[in-house]
Amino acid sequence: MAETRVMKEKEPELTEAQIAVHWREEQYYYPSSKFIGQANLTDPAVMERFGEKNFPECFREYGDLLSWDQYWHTTLDTSDAPFWQWFVGGKLNVSYNCVDRHLEKHKNKAAFIFVSEMEDEPPVSITYQELYYRVNETAAMLRDYCGLKTGDRVTIHMPVVPELPITMLACARLGLVHSVVFGGFSGEACGMRAADSGSKVLVTIDGYYRGGNMTDHKEKADLAVATAAKEGTKVEKVLVWRREAKKYHSAKPMVAGRDFFVDEILKKYAGQIVAPVSMPSEAPLFLMYTSGTTGRPKGCQHGTGGYLSYVAGTTKFIQDLQPEDVYWCMADIGWITGHSYIVYGPLTLAATSVLFEGVPNYPDAGRPWRVAKRLNVNIFHTSPTAIRMLRKAGPDEPAKYDYHFKHMTTVGEPIEPEVWKWYYEVVGKGEAVIVDTWWQTETGGFMCSTKPGIDPMKPGSAGPPLPGIYPAIYDEEGKEVKPGSGKAGNICIRNPWPGMFQTIYGDRDRFVRQYYQKYNRDKNSKKWQDWPYFAGDGAVQAPDGYIRILGRVDDVINVAGHRLGTKEIESVCLTVNEIAEAAVVPVADEVKGRVPEVYVALKPGVASDGIEKKVIDAIETQIGKIARPKKVHVVPDMPKTRSGKIMRRVLAAISNSLDTGDVTTLANPDIVEQIRVMVQGDKKVVLKEAPEDLKHFGDER
Numbered sequence: 001m002a003e004t005r006v007m008k009e010k011e012p013e014l015t016e017a018q019i020a021v022h023w024r025e026e027q028y029y030y031p032s033s034k035f036i037g038q039a040n041l042t043d044p045a046v047m048e049r050f051g052e053k054n055f056p057e058c059f060r061e062y063g064d065l066l067s068w069d070q071y072w073h074t075t076l077d078t079s080d081a082p083f084w085q086w087f088v089g090g091k092l093n094v095s096y097n098c099v100d101r102h103l104e105k106h107k108n109k110a111a112f113i114f115v116s117e118m119e120d121e122p123p124v125s126i127t128y129q130e131l132y133y134r135v136n137e138t139a140a141m142l143r144d145y146c147g148l149k150t151g152d153r154v155t156i157h158m159p160v161v162p163e164l165p166i167t168m169l170a171c172a173r174l175g176l177v178h179s180v181v182f183g184g185f186s187g188e189a190c191g192m193r194a195a196d197s198g199s200k201v202l203v204t205i206d207g208y209y210r211g212g213n214m215t216d217h218k219e220k221a222d223l224a225v226a227t228a229a230k231e232g233t234k235v236e237k238v239l240v241w242r243r244e245a246k247k248y249h250s251a252k253p254m255v256a257g258r259d260f261f262v263d264e265i266l267k268k269y270a271g272q273i274v275a276p277v278s279m280p281s282e283a284p285l286f287l288m289y290t291s292g293t294t295g296r297p298k299g300c301q302h303g304t305g306g307y308l309s310y311v312a313g314t315t316k317f318i319q320d321l322q323p324e325d326v327y328w329c330m331a332d333i334g335w336i337t338g339h340s341y342i343v344y345g346p347l348t349l350a351a352t353s354v355l356f357e358g359v360p361n362y363p364d365a366g367r368p369w370r371v372a373k374r375l376n377v378n379i380f381h382t383s384p385t386a387i388r389m390l391r392k393a394g395p396d397e398p399a400k401y402d403y404h405f406k407h408m409t410t411v412g413e414p415i416e417p418e419v420w421k422w423y424y425e426v427v428g429k430g431e432a433v434i435v436d437t438w439w440q441t442e443t444g445g446f447m448c449s450t451k452p453g454i455d456p457m458k459p460g461s462a463g464p465p466l467p468g469i470y471p472a473i474y475d476e477e478g479k480e481v482k483p484g485s486g487k488a489g490n491i492c493i494r495n496p497w498p499g500m501f502q503t504i505y506g507d508r509d510r511f512v513r514q515y516y517q518k519y520n521r522d523k524n525s526k527k528w529q530d531w532p533y534f535a536g537d538g539a540v541q542a543p544d545g546y547i548r549i550l551g552r553v554d555d556v557i558n559v560a561g562h563r564l565g566t567k568e569i570e571s572v573c574l575t576v577n578e579i580a581e582a583a584v585v586p587v588a589d590e591v592k593g594r595v596p597e598v599y600v601a602l603k604p605g606v607a608s609d610g611i612e613k614k615v616i617d618a619i620e621t622q623i624g625k626i627a628r629p630k631k632v633h634v635v636p637d638m639p640k641t642r643s644g645k646i647m648r649r650v651l652a653a654i655s656n657s658l659d660t661g662d663v664t665t666l667a668n669p670d671i672v673e674q675i676r677v678m679v680q681g682d683k684k685v686v687l688k689e690a691p692e693d694l695k696h697f698g699d700e701r
């Protein structure tokens with residue numbers, strides 16, 4: 001009956017979200033019997049076990065991977081919807097779960113193996129026993145030297161070196177909330193985040209190796225402290241780790257009474273043990289700042305019990321991490337991938353996790369494969385950008401090294417089927433399964449991926465939802481777009497899950513507005529069914545239920561797998577005196593996926609000399625090199641609607657050689673052709689096949 005009713009319904013007019021998507025569905029690739037024979041998860045009944053009728057109790061299975069000081073009484077509390085609370089009543093400590101509890105069986109096992117970018121520096125293994133001492137001593141310093149108390153925030157601005165996870169775990173031991181800022185971000189960006197979180201302590205390092213050079217990192221700390229002060233937050237102490245013992249790799253002097261070398265302070269705390277503070281499951285564990293649609297980056301606040309159980313469960317079942325494995329995730333710990341899948345997930349399971357300081361192609365594109373061989377890595381995890389880069393720079397390199405992966409992960413951006421196949425055949429040597437994991441800073445852990453021992457893989461497709469995750473693709477009106485319809489829509493998750501972030505730090509309203517308002521059915525409802533989570537990605541579902549992510553539907557640009565807000569970059573451009581208006585659009589890039597391109601219009605009467613450099617400098621100092629635009633176009637005027645709105649869609653079309661569509665209704669239609677000629681030259685090029693996110697960038701939604 002229901003079927004016929006649906007069929008009789010008149011097909012609604014196509015809305016903007018219902019983009020027709022035409023691509024060839026790829027063939028399935030099947031996991032080998034060798035992989036399946038050893039996999040952690042092979043029982044297809046898992047989907048039923050985690051099905052809606054067993055929700056939320058199904059997630060006990062994840063919670064039970066942890067050691068609780070006090071077991072929870074309520075698995076999911078929805079009374080403060082949509083601020084979901086997981087494992088309520090439970091108490092635990094994250095550093096205890098990641099370190100102490102492994103000492104009995106694994107104290108002599110490497111928790112981390114640190115690989116310096118300098119190839120002549122031998123890798124350093126840190127056993128669980130050694131990690132235990134280092135975390136305790138660092139915790140003693142944070143508590144007794146810095147006077148930090150449970151609930152205080154600590155900003156950490158560091159590259160991938162062992163001292164970064166050690167500091168994170170030391171914070172967790174005391175119930176301090178860490179806020180790790182990606183090392184590549186500028187001092188100002190770090191200072192803004194330190195101010196937003198109200199951090200009195202900044203932990204940093206003197207320098208580190210990047211592309212073969214020692215970079216001066218401490219200089220960023222000085223800028224960060226100055227920026228935070230302007231924002232009204234006094235950073236009282238700056239703790240400076242040293243990349244190399246007894247050396248100091250910064251041109252900037254240590255500020256007396258403010259800056260301290262960690263190694264010198266730690267002498268006082270040598271061998272000290274700090275009791276782990278038993279934290280409520282719902283206590284915040286960390287903040288991770290990320291770009292959203294408007295304004296400043298927002299601090300995504302993750303909790304303790306829910307987050308840790310979710311990353312433990314997904315590391316076990318999707319990463320297939322097992323005690324004998326050597327696991328290498330090449331991401332930076334300064335992003336959510338590093339938090340969940342270099343540090344917290346692997347350590348909760350007592351794994352060996354490789355920490356790599358460097359860039360993948362230094363000194364050459366064979367480096368990752370030499371590391372893999374030497375350390376006997378068998379699980380490898382990276383981004384499409386890194387894969388594209390390695391494929392371009394050294395397509396034949398993997399074959400030269402005798403390493404063998406059983407499992408590989410890709411994360412952070414859509415991966416083109418050709419790139420996927422190179423990853424599979426050349427990097428994985430046809431032996432490794434691939435999981436294409438779709439998720440976000442906000443989601444804490446994977447949302448969509450194949451289950452590696454159960455589901456076949458399909459290049460370019462993230463695959464089905466994870467156990468216990470119930471997605472839906474909605475059109476703009478909140479109507480479900482049917483799988484196999486060939487139409488795209490906005491991907492939402494209908495239910496809460498334990499890894500979901502708790503709130504935007506200090507901004508509950510923005511949390512509700514940004515993630516729930518769009519599809520909420522009743523704002524007073526306490527039922528989770530009324531609160532689908534809006535992820536901000538376009539997606540399409542094939543008839544087999546596999547989900548393909550098309551990219552952001554908002555103003556966020558995914559640069560090399562890193563999220564940047566176009567509005568953020570635009571407001572930086574406006575700090576350049578001569579600039580009257582700025583518009584930032586994504587442009588396709590062969591290696592990085594998307595990169596920003598900047599359009600600026602100048603104030604009347606000012607000269608355009610040197611503007612490009614000024615804009616680039618402003619972006620690099622206020623955000624960081626990752627936001628560096630591909631080009632800066634100084635235009636006579638912006639294409640605008642009659643109401644004065646800048647048509648970013650038209651600029652994105654020009655930058656990407658796409659059809660600009662009908663521009664006759666604009667206030668200044670002639671400017672479009674003028675800009676097009678400036679950017680593309682006289683010969684008009686229009687590409688037919690356009691990625692969905694670029695075609696629709698800047699649409700009103």
Ligand code: WTA
Nearest residue numbers: 411412413414436437438439440441549552
């Ligand atoms: C994108 C990174 C396609 C997506 C973990 C999302 C992906 C944003 C994939 C989150 C994937 C992540 N396929 N796109 N497998 N994984 N994305 O917060 O647009 O840095 O919204 O988290 O990256 O980026 P974030």
